[in-house]
Amino acid sequence: MAYKPSARRNTDDLEMDLDIRPVMNLMVVLIPLLLQGAQWVKLGAIEINAPPSKSVGTNSIEDNQDQKEESKKIGLKLAMTNDGITIANASVLLASEQGEGPTVPNLPDGSYDFETLRNKLIEIKKQIAGKGYKDQDRAVITASNDVAYKHIVDLIDNIQTYQDDNGNELALFPQINFGSVLQ
Helix, strand or coil: CCCCCCCCCCCCCCCCCCCCHHHHHHHHHHHHHHHHHHCCCCCCCCCCCCCCCCCCCCCHHHHHHHHHHHHCCCCCEEEECCCEEEEECCCCECCCCCCCCCCEECCCCCCCCHHHHHHHHHHHHHHHCCCCCCCCCEEEEEEECCCCHHHHHHHHHHHHEEECCCCCEEECCCEEEECCCEC
16 A cells, blocks of 8 residues: 655755856955965075985996095085084094184074184185185085074075175085984
């Protein structure tokens, strides 16, 4: 036996078109707003070079050539600690004026003395200029674990360029590599 359908039930299907005008109006406003805001966003990037890789299976002739090439490298290293910044290369550690500690000790207020560091690096750059060093524009930075990232970025900013006596901006050590972290 079949039951009679309920009289309250409305079986008429309503056909309604979707009104997409509010969504379109939102997009018309939102897209220009996002495009306008995007022009003010600027990304800052510092170009860092990866250290060169050494091949494992070289023969003795290539080793001799590598040693000759190594003799033409200055190998400038900057070690950053909480006490200051030490300047060195593979054979020489530049001593501080006080005898012990880092080459450029921190200022009395605890901040890094980037002005003295830049002056010492300008002296080094003038001494090595024109002597045929392959890495005369490269510096390797190492930092202890407790040095804030902000200070490393400040160091990179301060050693890439400098202004000469005529006000021209010259490259100091624009190629930056990171070395192994000090323990």
